[in-house]
Amino acid sequence: MRIRAQVAMVMNLDKCIGCHTCSVTCKQTWTNREGTEYVWFNNVETKPGIGYPKHYEDQERWKGGWQLDAKGRLVLRSGGRVRRLSRIFANPDLPTLDDYYEPATFDKDVLVSAPAGLTDTPVKQPRSALTGEPISLEWGANWEDGLGGAHERAGTDPNITAMASDAAARVKFEFEKTFMFHLPRICEHCLNPACVSACPSGAMYKREEDGIVLVDQDRCRGWRMCVTACPYKKVYVNHATGKAEKCTFCFPRIEAGQPTICSETCVGRLRYLGLVFYDEDAVLAAASVQDERDLLAAQRKVFLDPHDPETVRLATEAGLPEEWVLAAQASPVWRLISDYQIALPLHPEYRTLPMVWYVPPLSPVLDAVGAAGLDDTDADDVFHTIRDLRIPVEYLAELFTAGDADAVAGVLMKLAAMRSYMRARTLDGTVAEELCEAVGMTGQEIESMYRLLAIAKYDERYVIPTAYSKDAAALEAQAASTSDCSLDCAGGPGMTEAATAERFHLVAEGGQTRPGRRSLFARRGDGRLGLSIDPTGERS
Amino acid sequence: MNTLIWIVVPYACLAVFVVGHVWRWRHDQFGWTTHTSQLLESRILRLGSPLFHLGAFGVIIGHAMGLLVPASLTEKIGVSEHVYHATAVWGGTVTGIMLVAGLALLIARRFVNGRVRRVTTTMDKVLYVALASMVILGMTATLGTNLLGEGYDYRETIAVWFRGMFWFSPQTDLMAGAPLVYQLHALGGFLFLALWPFTRLVHVWSAPLAYLWRPYVVYRARRGAPAAVAPAPATVRDRGMHDIRH
Ligand code: SF4
Ligand code: SF4
Ligand code: SF4
Numbered sequence: 202m203r204i205r206a207q208v209a210m211v212m213n214l215d216k217c218i219g220c221h222t223c224s225v226t227c228k229q230t231w232t233n234r235e236g237t238e239y240v241w242f243n244n245v246e247t248k249p250g251i252g253y254p255k256h257y258e259d260q261e262r263w264k265g266g267w268q269l270d271a272k273g274r275l276v277l278r279s280g281g282r283v284r285r286l287s288r289i290f291a292n293p294d295l296p297t298l299d300d301y302y303e304p305a306t307f308d309k310d311v312l313v314s315a316p317a318g319l320t321d322t323p324v325k326q327p328r329s330a331l332t333g334e335p336i337s338l339e340w341g342a343n344w345e346d347g348l349g350g351a352h353e354r355a356g357t358d359p360n361i362t363a364m365a366s367d368a369a370a371r372v373k374f375e376f377e378k379t380f381m382f383h384l385p386r387i388c389e390h391c392l393n394p395a396c397v398s399a400c401p402s403g404a405m406y407k408r409e410e411d412g413i414v415l416v417d418q419d420r421c422r423g424w425r426m427c428v429t430a431c432p433y434k435k436v437y438v439n440h441a442t443g444k445a446e447k448c449t450f451c452f453p454r455i456e457a458g459q460p461t462i463c464s465e466t467c468v469g470r471l472r473y474l475g476l477v478f479y480d481e482d483a484v485l486a487a488a489s490v491q492d493e494r495d496l497l498a499a500q501r502k503v504f505l506d507p508h509d510p511e512t513v514r515l516a517t518e519a520g521l522p523e524e525w526v527l528a529a530q531a532s533p534v535w536r537l538i539s540d541y542q543i544a545l546p547l548h549p550e551y552r553t554l555p556m557v558w559y560v561p562p563l564s565p566v567l568d569a570v571g572a573a574g575l576d577d578t579d580a581d582d583v584f585h586t587i588r589d590l591r592i593p594v595e596y597l598a599e600l601f602t603a604g605d606a607d608a609v610a611g612v613l614m615k616l617a618a619m620r621s622y623m624r625a626r627t628l629d630g631t632v633a634e635e636l637c638e639a640v641g642m643t644g645q646e647i648e649s650m651y652r653l654l655a656i657a658k659y660d661e662r663y664v665i666p667t668a669y670s671k672d673a674a675a676l677e678a679q680a681a682s683t684s685d686c687s688l689d690c691a692g693g694p695g696m697t698e699a700a701t702a703e704r705f706h707l708v709a710e711g712g713q714t715r716p717g718r719r720s721l722f723a724r725r726g727d728g729r730l731g732l733s734i735d736p737t738g739e740r741s
Numbered sequence: 742m743n744t745l746i747w748i749v750v751p752y753a754c755l756a757v758f759v760v761g762h763v764w765r766w767r768h769d770q771f772g773w774t775t776h777t778s779q780l781l782e783s784r785i786l787r788l789g790s791p792l793f794h795l796g797a798f799g800v801i802i803g804h805a806m807g808l809l810v811p812a813s814l815t816e817k818i819g820v821s822e823h824v825y826h827a828t829a830v831w832g833g834t835v836t837g838i839m840l841v842a843g844l845a846l847l848i849a850r851r852f853v854n855g856r857v858r859r860v861t862t863t864m865d866k867v868l869y870v871a872l873a874s875m876v877i878l879g880m881t882a883t884l885g886t887n888l889l890g891e892g893y894d895y896r897e898t899i900a901v902w903f904r905g906m907f908w909f910s911p912q913t914d915l916m917a918g919a920p921l922v923y924q925l926h927a928l929g930g931f932l933f934l935a936l937w938p939f940t941r942l943v944h945v946w947s948a949p950l951a952y953l954w955r956p957y958v959v960y961r962a963r964r965g966a967p968a969a970v971a972p973a974p975a976t977v978r979d980r981g982m983h984d985i986r987h
Contacts, residue, residue, distance in 0.1 A: 282952055282953050283953070285952075286949070286950075286952065286953070289949075290790040290791040290793075290794045290795075291779065291783075291786055291787040291788075291790045291791055292779060293787065295779050295780065295783065296780075297779070297780055297781070297782070297783045298780055298781055298856065329855075329856075331781070331855075331856050331859060332855040332856055332858075332859050333859075334855060393958065394958060397957070397958050397959055398957035398958055400952075400959070401949030401952040402947065402949050402952075403949075403951070403952070403955060403959050405959065406959040406960060406961040407958060407959065407960050407961070408960075408961060408962070408963055409960050409961065409962045409963070410962065410963050418771055419770035419771055419773075420770070421774065422773065422774050422775060422944055422947045422949070423774035423775040423776060423777045423944070424775065424777075424949065425777050425779060425780075438777060438779075438780045440778065440780050440781055440860060441860070442771070442774070443774040443775060443776035443777055443941075444771075444774055456963075668963070
């Protein structure tokens with residue numbers, strides 16, 4: 202038994218309006234640089250749809266995640282160690298830029314500098330952000346927004362092709378007969394990360410303190426095996442630096458007790474952040490259970506109940522500060538995953554034990570209720586639809602429970618019951634006991650679940666302890682010792698200006714510091730003269 | 742003149758090779774990468790890159806055999822001159838052709854694909870030119886002189902001179918008498934070594950063999966102190982107001 206803390210996220214999909222604020226703010230923070238034009242640490246997909254990169258869920262093709270071999274041992278789908286090294290010269294399972302999309306920009310100068318009196322309106326042309334050549338826009342990170350092009354492509358959504366063929370055949374993509382929802386995705390910061398396991402250099406790691414999975418930019422050598430191994434395709438190659446990059450879970454903010462950028466800015470306020478305690482020694486066994494449909498229960502069992510005195514004792518022994526134990530007890534993530542059991546992992550069958558979980562959306566079912574001419578405010582009608590109208594439920598099951606429709610249906614029942622229960626409570630004050638019974642919850646539980654899902658404020662949605670309080674005194678002293686950035690001291694976590702300039706190949710030119718092209722003997726960003734050997738900074 | 746070309750230049754190049762690597766390792770971990778461009782172009786690379794790398798392995802092994810193993814040793818273990826010669830020439834030709842084909846594909850890829858062309862740096866271009874000239878000279882020596890021509894026994898001259906480098910007693914007259922392509926290839930080889938630490942070739946030293954033994958999941962403790970807690974906007978405002986008043 203080795204207790205560890207993990208910062209985890211839950212997203213309540215019913216509330217996602219697909220506004221992409223999360224994607225944009227994340228991009229502005231982390232990937233608005235050359236080399237990461239095509240990279241979205243947070244992306245929002247419309248489901249059904251083939252996703253970003255295209256068909257990333259098709260593991261027969263992309264070889265992401267883990268699988269059990271003939272002897273029941275857990276192996277990476279992309280092969281063992283020797284096989285991986287044998288493919289280091291050319292990785293056959295690496296998505297190329299066309300599987301993502303060609304990032305484009307527009308020549309807006311055409312509009313600005315158009316002479317007066319033109320008879321035709323000037324038109325700005327899209328140009329490739331990589332080559333500068335004119336291109337036609339044929340795909341993007343969110344090309345399928347609101348089911349765009351679904352009638353042509355959504356049928357090849359790997360979740361639909363995985364459904365039983367009669368069910369798949371009944372999925373319609375005509376405008377009024379279909380269902381849809383948005384799926385925001387970030388790195389899952391898995392307990393059994395395939396990316397880390399496939400990294401030949403050992404540059405990728407899972408942090409002991411909070412479980413955040415990171416790429417050490419100084420140790421990554423560009424072998425690009427992590428990209429293939431991640432079944433969620435959430436590691437990307439930066440083509441300018443030649444190194445892998447991924448969602449950082451905004452660790453500088455998490456360390457300071459703040460929510461990630463994507464959570465902070467989420468318009469639907471549908472994201473929850475909190476701690477989960479888990480037993481590291483139980484991870485491998487949980488990821489190796491024979492039946493895919495047992496993975497959900499197995500993963501839940503890896504988590505340790507923060508209210509259990511035994512867990513508290515273990516945590517204290519492991520040196521976790523009291524603040525962390527209290528945070529784990531107040532964790533909204535723990536409540537959604539284990540108390541109410543309405544949050545589900547995305548694609549548990551990849552066996553990475555993902556740590557961003559989802560409350561599945563009830564809206565596709567409600568749409569189906571309406572389409573069937575039933576009353577979507579009537580609990581019985583909704584229950585009936587969940588049970589009998591298999592289409593949306595089976596689809597959700599492919600996403601969240603390795604195809605176990607009953608497990609998803611159970612969660613949807615709870616959500617439907619909560620909806621009707623609260624409706625009755627609010628309209629005429631009646632307490633619908635029979636609904637509670639139907640889903641095995643007490644009225645009080647339903648109400649607190651409702652509170653958490655519908656009206657929880659900032660402090661309830663994000664319960665993030667600051668990084669170890671025992672470091673606080675040292676930090677204070679550090680901050681007091683300098684008038685500049687308090688982290689910029691010798692041995693401090695921040696980098697001095699000179700170190701930054703050197704590490705990231707900055708050039709000083711005309712009073713400005715910027716990364717980019719420079720002559721062979723140009724002065725470097727740190728002011729020293731030196732031979733320019735930077736293999737990345739030659740382009741502007 | 743002989744001293745300059747066959748003693749000073751080689752040692753200078755070796756010095757640059759060593760010092761350059763130390764310097765680069767200490768100052769440029771962030772730039773130390775294969776600099777993969779497979780994301781941008783995969784089709785040609787999937788053929789060219791393995792051909793090039795495997796060819797290069799063969800060629801490196803061949804050079805090590807030819808230059809480091811003295812002829813007397815191979816004879817002692819019972820490898821006849823003829824067998825050695827045949828292995829060397831044919832092995833060299835096959836791996837050499839793989840190398841040439843791979844390199845040609847990799848270079849062609851930089852021309853035909855706009856994306857890859859755009860990310861090709863000056864250093865890359867220098868490296869490709871250097872590699873291509875070395876390979877052309879080497880192949881001329883192997884094919885032109887040894888396979889088709891009358892042959893030249895470099896093991897009695899070049900190899901002896903080369904091994905002399907390690908004992909600090911290189912015999913320059915051995916090199917002075919070698920055919921021109923051998924001379925150029927040897928000299929170019931040293932210049933190439935001097936270029937090495939400043940190119941993406943440094944990734945060779947990071948060949949991830951340790952991966953074969955290490956546990957799959959790597960855990961690492963956070964380094965240094967965590968980020969400080971940023972004061973809430975209200976705190977900043979109140980502090981400011983406080984400062985104004987006093
Ligand atoms: S989701 Fe994140 S942690 Fe999991 S395998 Fe992919 S990159 Fe690694
Ligand atoms: S956690 Fe941070 S880095 Fe990761 S997707 Fe959200 S905003 Fe981006
Ligand atoms: S910001 Fe929130 S509501 Fe908007 S797309 Fe992202 S997750 Fe959905």
